[in-house]
Amino acid sequence: MSLRQRLVPYGLLGPGLLWLIVFFVVPMYFMGELALRSGSLTTGYTFDWAWSNFPDSLAGHTEQIGRSFFYAGTATLLALLIGYPLAYAIAFRAGRFKLLLLFAVIAPFFTTYLIRTIAWKTILSDSSPIVSVLQTLALVPPDGRVLATSGAVIAGLTYNFLPFMILPLYANLERLDLRLVEAAKDLYSSSRQAFLRVTLPLTMPGIVAGVLLTFIPAFGDYINAQLLGGTQQSMVGNVIQSLYLNQRDYPEAAALSFLMMALILAVVSVYIRFAGTGAFMGDEEEAT
Amino acid sequence: MRGRASSRDGVFALAVVVAAIVAALGLVACGGDTVGGGNSDEVTTAEGGPVEGKLTISNWPGYMDPGPDNTVAKFEDKTGVQVDYIEDVNENEAFFGKLQPQLEQGESGGRSIFVVTDWMAKQMYDLGYLQEIDHADLPTVFANMRPQLEDPAFDPGRKFSVPWVSGMGGLWVDTAKAPEIRSVNDLFDPKYKGKVTMLGELRETVPLVMLAEGIDPVEATNEDWLNAVDRIGKAAESGQIRRFTGNDYTEDLTAGNIVAAIGWSGDASIVENPNAEWRMPAEGCSLWSDNMVIPVGAPNVGAAFGWMDFIYEPQVNAPLAEYITYIPPVEGVQDLVKPELAKDPLVFPSPQFTAKCTDQDSPPDIEPVNEAWQEVITG
Numbered sequence: 001m002s003l004r005q006r007l008v009p010y011g012l013l014g015p016g017l018l019w020l021i022v023f024f025v026v027p028m029y030f031m032g033e034l035a036l037r038s039g040s041l042t043t044g045y046t047f048d049w050a051w052s053n054f055p056d057s058l059a060g061h062t063e064q065i066g067r068s069f070f071y072a073g074t075a076t077l078l079a080l081l082i083g084y085p086l087a088y089a090i091a092f093r094a095g096r097f098k099l100l101l102l103f104a105v106i107a108p109f110f111t112t113y114l115i116r117t118i119a120w121k122t123i124l125s126d127s128s129p130i131v132s133v134l135q136t137l138a139l140v141p142p143d144g145r146v147l148a149t150s151g152a153v154i155a156g157l158t159y160n161f162l163p164f165m166i167l168p169l170y171a172n173l174e175r176l177d178l179r180l181v182e183a184a185k186d187l188y189s190s191s192r193q194a195f196l197r198v199t200l201p202l203t204m205p206g207i208v209a210g211v212l213l214t215f216i217p218a219f220g221d222y223i224n225a226q227l228l229g230g231t232q233q234s235m236v237g238n239v240i241q242s243l244y245l246n247q248r249d250y251p252e253a254a255a256l257s258f259l260m261m262a263l264i265l266a267v268v269s270v271y272i273r274f275a276g277t278g279a280f281m282g283d284e285e286e287a288t
Numbered sequence: 289m290r291g292r293a294s295s296r297d298g299v300f301a302l303a304v305v306v307a308a309i310v311a312a313l314g315l316v317a318c319g320g321d322t323v324g325g326g327n328s329d330e331v332t333t334a335e336g337g338p339v340e341g342k343l344t345i346s347n348w349p350g351y352m353d354p355g356p357d358n359t360v361a362k363f364e365d366k367t368g369v370q371v372d373y374i375e376d377v378n379e380n381e382a383f384f385g386k387l388q389p390q391l392e393q394g395e396s397g398g399r400s401i402f403v404v405t406d407w408m409a410k411q412m413y414d415l416g417y418l419q420e421i422d423h424a425d426l427p428t429v430f431a432n433m434r435p436q437l438e439d440p441a442f443d444p445g446r447k448f449s450v451p452w453v454s455g456m457g458g459l460w461v462d463t464a465k466a467p468e469i470r471s472v473n474d475l476f477d478p479k480y481k482g483k484v485t486m487l488g489e490l491r492e493t494v495p496l497v498m499l500a501e502g503i504d505p506v507e508a509t510n511e512d513w514l515n516a517v518d519r520i521g522k523a524a525e526s527g528q529i530r531r532f533t534g535n536d537y538t539e540d541l542t543a544g545n546i547v548a549a550i551g552w553s554g555d556a557s558i559v560e561n562p563n564a565e566w567r568m569p570a571e572g573c574s575l576w577s578d579n580m581v582i583p584v585g586a587p588n589v590g591a592a593f594g595w596m597d598f599i600y601e602p603q604v605n606a607p608l609a610e611y612i613t614y615i616p617p618v619e620g621v622q623d624l625v626k627p628e629l630a631k632d633p634l635v636f637p638s639p640q641f642t643a644k645c646t647d648q649d650s651p652p653d654i655e656p657v658n659e660a661w662q663e664v665i666t667g
Binding site (some may be wrong): 040234 | 415529
């Protein structure tokens with residue numbers, strides 16, 4: 001191999017590596033450094049290896065962290081239950097409407113996230129027709145409400161992150177070799193068995209990708225809790241915002257952000273191990 | 289097999305990155321520099337100059353009349369100054385958070401003026417982020433300022449702030465649904481469970497609750513503040529309080545989600561509910577001003593002074609007052625606005641009307657109170 005040939009891979013790696021260093025490693029370094037400072041806005045924040053920021057940032061916020069897991073987990077599950085059949089239908093049953101339906105999934109993205117969430121405030125307001133229908137169906141108590149409840153926050157998260165679930169699922173389902181399903185049926189499997197033993201395992205990479213793409217941003221989200229929640233629906237994102245902007249405790253905010261990153265990393269690692277790394281990498285051999 | 293090998297490489301790469309970060313942290317620890325802490329040793333007085341060039345102003349939304357011949361356009365026509373008027377102050381805290389790193393470096397992000405509430409102006413001044421103002425540079429401002437505004441507790445003698453507008457914090461009530469709400473204490477009535485909101489601003493909501501309990505916020509101890517925070521926290525936990533809001537309580541009032549809110553006196557134009565009205569709480573209101581200040585590093589201070597003096601001409605301020613519907617700071621505006629506005633006690637309150645009101649202030653020791661308050665807000 002000539003020198004030039006040996007250098008090519010590094011050259012190709014260069015832009016990505018540079019991007020990672022500038023926008024990930026460097027900010028992480030400054031945030032880590034900030035998390036180990038102590039002081040206040042008036043005295044200034046001095047670097048003194050203040051590891052106590054980490055336990056301090058967790059104290060009193062475990063409820064919001066638990067809530068974030070619950071909300072993001074429920075929203076991810078709902079998005080999967082809604083998204084899978086939808087992606088399946090678009091991939092196999094939509095015929096010439098395929099593109100149109102895909103467009104319909106992506107179209108809401110043309111409006112900003114904030115505006116879409118604010119629109120839900122109007123849709124779910126106490127005197128809206130939707131809420132009165134829900135009341136008539138006894139899904140909401142007669143004097144009850146939807147807005148400013150956990151349900152509204154979970155619904156908002158599900159809605160806002162649904163396309164992140166559908167698109168990887170669709171991409172995966174579309175590539176599915178239907179001859180394998182036919183073969184299963186030739187071997188006397190029922191439709192249900194064919195789905196459970198052929199289609200589902202083969203689409204695990206899509207499910208894993210969709211779940212990660214939905215869960216991770218939903219966990220850190222604070223807009224839905226702020227706009228659609230009430231006083232008891234704050235998530236960990238709201239706590240970090242409050243620490244940073246209102247209490248001006250930059251070190252504790254940075255420490256909490258780091259802990260949440262570590263927590264997410266741990267959860268995702270366990271999840272990938274459980275679902276199989278192959279599924280994540282799209283390596284079908286390991287997935288089965 | 290390939291997977292194995294590459295994951296070992298990954299671990300190695302990660303270890304290298306971690307080692308590098310730890311080494312860099314060690315270097316910084318040796319350096320021992322400090323972030324923040326203000327630059328209060330170097331308070332300067334703003335230097336005036338000719339009224340010309342380019343002027344950047346940051347203000348709150350809704351504080352400028354619209355249209356091609358509005359107040360900004362009039363100023364540009366009169367002086368030839370090119371004004372960049374930005375409405376990027378939505379919240380004192382968030383605005384401060386955004387600008388603080390720049391102010392710390394003695395930079396204002398190109399802004400010559402921004403508008404913040406009393407306590408925030410004081411906080412910025414104490415950190416050395418603002419320049420002092422020589423009254424001789426602002427003859428019109430100090431000739432026409434309403435006397436009540438001349439000597440506020442947060443800035444005795446108006447050394448660094450010039451009021452843009454003033455307002456009152458009190459009760460917004462949907463009179464069709466809850467006509468009998470007249471006191472902040474009524475917001476705690478179980479009858480209105482889940483149908484009231486309060487402002488997320490510590491210095492607005494907590495003093496109003498203290499007033500309702502018969503405590504004078506000016507004299508209040510930290511204990512009093514914490515007790516009031518605690519009372520609000522319990523009401524939030526029980527579901528009595530639906531949300532803590534910013535200006536968006538007006539949306540909840542318009543949509544009919546709530547029957548009452550703690551809110552501001554000048555918001556009538558954005559509450560689209562004919563039954564909603566602002567009420568002076570029986571125990572009194574909170575009084576505040578949003579002030580123009582000149583940050584450190586402000587370019588073109590001459591034009592900034594020209595703008596302040598221009599705003600304090602009654603003929604200039606009158607159309608602005610008609611649009612903003614908060615309390616104008618300029619003497620003589622009342623005679624120049626539409627008669628129905630001139631009679632409005634929320635825009636031109638008499639001293640009797642605001643007799644029981646209190647100037648918005650911070651608790652004696654802000655940190656523990658703010659921490660407790662933020663815990664309530666992010667319940």
